Amino acid sequence: MARQKEFNQDIVLGKAIECFWQRGFSATSMKHLEAATALTPGSIYNSFGSKDGLFLACLDHYNETVIGARVKQYLLPAEAQYLNAPLAGIEAFIETAFDPGPAELCLGCLMVNSSVELGPHEESVRLRSKTAMKKVVKGMQYALGQAQAIGQLGNDIDCRQRAQSLLLLFNGMLVQWRGSPDKKWLKHAMHSVKDLLH
Amino acid sequence: MARQKEFNQDIVLGKAIECFWQRGFSATSMKHLEAATALTPGSIYNSFGSKDGLFLACLDHYNETVIGARVKQYLLPAEAQYLNAPLAGIEAFIETAFDPGPAELCLGCLMVNSSVELGPHEESVRLRSKTAMKKVVKGMQYALGQAQAIGQLGNDIDCRQRAQSLLLLFNGMLVQWRGSPDKKWLKHAMHSVKDLLH
DNA sequence: ACTATTCTAGAATGATCACTCTAAAATAGC
DNA sequence: GCTATTTTAGAGTGATCATTCTAGAATAGT
Numbered sequence: 001m002a003r004q005k006e007f008n009q010d011i012v013l014g015k016a017i018e019c020f021w022q023r024g025f026s027a028t029s030m031k032h033l034e035a036a037t038a039l040t041p042g043s044i045y046n047s048f049g050s051k052d053g054l055f056l057a058c059l060d061h062y063n064e065t066v067i068g069a070r071v072k073q074y075l076l077p078a079e080a081q082y083l084n085a086p087l088a089g090i091e092a093f094i095e096t097a098f099d100p101g102p103a104e105l106c107l108g109c110l111m112v113n114s115s116v117e118l119g120p121h122e123e124s125v126r127l128r129s130k131t132a133m134k135k136v137v138k139g140m141q142y143a144l145g146q147a148q149a150i151g152q153l154g155n156d157i158d159c160r161q162r163a164q165s166l167l168l169l170f171n172g173m174l175v176q177w178r179g180s181p182d183k184k185w186l187k188h189a190m191h192s193v194k195d196l197l198h
Numbered sequence: 199m200a201r202q203k204e205f206n207q208d209i210v211l212g213k214a215i216e217c218f219w220q221r222g223f224s225a226t227s228m229k230h231l232e233a234a235t236a237l238t239p240g241s242i243y244n245s246f247g248s249k250d251g252l253f254l255a256c257l258d259h260y261n262e263t264v265i266g267a268r269v270k271q272y273l274l275p276a277e278a279q280y281l282n283a284p285l286a287g288i289e290a291f292i293e294t295a296f297d298p299g300p301a302e303l304c305l306g307c308l309m310v311n312s313s314v315e316l317g318p319h320e321e322s323v324r325l326r327s328k329t330a331m332k333k334v335v336k337g338m339q340y341a342l343g344q345a346q347a348i349g350q351l352g353n354d355i356d357c358r359q360r361a362q363s364l365l366l367l368f369n370g371m372l373v374q375w376r377g378s379p380d381k382k383w384l385k386h387a388m389h390s391v392k393d394l395l396h
Numbered sequence: 397a398c399t400a401t402t403c404t405a406g407a408a409t410g411a412t413c414a415c416t417c418t419a420a421a422a423t424a425g426c
Numbered sequence: 427g428c429t430a431t432t433t434t435a436g437a438g439t440g441a442t443c444a445t446t447c448t449a450g451a452a453t454a455g456t
Contacts, residue, residue: 002422002423002424002430002431002432002433003421003422003423003424003431003432003433003434004422004423004424004432004433005432005433005434006422006433006434022318023319024222024224024315026222026224026225027224027315029412029413029414030413030414030415031412031413039434040433040434040435040436041414041415041416041435041436042416042417042433042434042435042436043433043434043435045414045415045416046432046433046434047433050414050415051414051415105318106317106318107318108314112314112373113314113315115373115376115377116306116310116311116314116315116373116376116377117222117225117311117314117315119304119376119377120220120303120304120305120376120379121221125377126377126378126379129377130377130378133374133377161386161389161390164383164386164387164390165367165387165390165393167370168367168370168371168374168387168390169363169366169367169370170370171369171370171373171374172365172366172367172368172369172370172371172373173366173370174373175310175313175314175369175370175372175373176331176366176369178313178314178317178318179313179314179317179323179324179327179328179331180324180328181318181324185362188359188362189362189363189366191359192359192362192363192366195363200400200401200402200403200452200453200454200455201401201402201403201404201451201452201453201454202402202403202452202453202454203402203403203404204403204404204452227442227443227444228443228444228445229442229443237404238404238405238406239405239406239444239445239446240403240404240405240406240446240447241403241404241405243444243445243446244402244403244404245403248444248445249444249445
C-alpha cells in the first residue's frame with residue numbers, strides 16, 4: 001500500500017544478535033546497533049518499537065535460527081550422520097558450541113548470557129530462556145532414547161533426568177568459557193560429558 | 199595525618215556488592231551505588247577511583263567474604279559438622295547457594311554473573327573469576343579426598359576431575375536459577391549432584 | 397592554635413543514553 | 427500522474443551517564 005522496507009529483517013536481526021551476543025544487552029547501545037545493522041534510528045524504532053523490542057526479536061530469532069537449528073542438526077533424526085550415533089550427536093552439539101566467534105571472542109549462548117544478565121528482572125527474557133532450554137532438553141532426551149533403542153545406552157537410565165544433567169553441565173561449560181578463552185579445560189569438561197553418556 | 203574516613207570500607211563494599219549482584223555491572227549506575235552506600239561521589243572516587251575500581255574492589259571482597267567463607271565453612275576441615283561427612287558438606291555448599299536473596303531475587307554468584315557479563319572484554323574480571331573458581335575446585339577436591347580417606351568414596355575416582363565436573367554442574371545450576379525463580383528443577387539438579395558423589 | 401593534608405557535600409561537567417521529530421523519498425492503488 | 431501511506435535520513439530531544447570541581451569540614455603533627 002505504500003513504500004516498502006529497504007532491509008531484510010532476518011539479516012538485520014542477525015547483525016543485532018552479534019552485537020547483543022558480544023556485549024550483552026545493557027552494554028550495547030543504539031549507536032552500536034545502528035552501525036551494525038546500517039539502519040537509522042527511525043527505521044529501527046519503526047520496525048521494532050524500542051531497544052527492548054529489538055532485543056526480544058533477537059532472542060526469538062536466535063531461538064529459531066541458532067538453537068533450533070543446532071538441535072535439529074545434532075540431536076533430532078533429520079541428520080543422517082548421527083542416525084546411528086546419537087551419543088556422538090550430543091557430543092558434537094556440545095563441543096561445537098565452543099568454536100570461537102568473530103574477533104576470537106567467547107560468545108557462549110546468547111540465551112544463557114541474557115538469562116544471567118536480565119533473568120531476575122525481566123519476565124520476557126525468562127520466558128524465552130525457559131522455552132529454549134526446554135527445546136534443548138527435549139532434543140537431548142530424544143537422542144538418549146535413540147541410543148537406548150539401538151543398545152548404545154543402558155535401559156536403566158532415565159533419559160529425561162540425564163538430559164537435564166547434561167544441560168546443566170553444558171550451561172556450566174558455557175559460563176566457564178566466557179571466563180577462560182584458553183580451551184585447556186574443555187578436554188576435561190568433555191570427559192565429564194562422556195561420563196554422562198554411559 | 200589528616201581527616202579520617204567516616205565510613206567503614208567493608209560495609210560499603212557489602213552494600214555495593216548487593217547492587218552489582220542484583221543488576222550486574224552495566225545496569226548499576228553511580229546513583230544506585232551512592233544511594234546504597236550512602237556515600238557522595240567525591241568519597242567514592244576518592245576511595246575507589248572509578249566505578250570500575252569500585253567494582254573490582256567488590257569482586258575481591260566478594261571473593262574473600264562470600265566464596266572464601268563458604269569454601270571454608272562447607273568444604274575445608276574447619277567445620278566440625280562436616281568432618282566426618284565431607285560429601286554432605288559438598289551438597290550443602292551447593293544447595294545453600296539457592297536460598298533466595300533480598301527481594302526474592304535469584305542472585306546466583308556475583309563472580310559467575312560478572313564473568314558472563316564482562317569476561318570476554320575484561321581481563322581483570324576474568325582473572326578474579328579464575329582465582330575464585332580455582333578456590334572452589336580445590337575445596338571440593340579436598341572434600342572428595344577426605345571422603346575417599348574415610349571410605350565414603352571409591353578410590354578409583356580422580357578427585358580433581360570430579361571436582362571440576364561438580365563445579366561445571368554447579369555453575370550450570372546457578373545459571374538455571376537466574377532464569378527460573380521456581381525451584382522445582384532444584385530437586386532434580388541435586389540428584390545430578392549426588393550422582394557425582396558416588 | 398596553627399598548618400598541612402585529607403575527606404565530604406553537592407552542584408556542575410560534557411558525553412552519551414534511548415528515543416522523537418521533521419521533511420524528503422518511495423511505492424501501491426486509483 | 428495523483429494521492430495516501432509508509433519508510434528513510436539525520437538532526438534534535440531531555441534524561442541520565444560517569445566523572446570532576448569547589449568549597450568547607452575534620453583531624454594529625456607541630
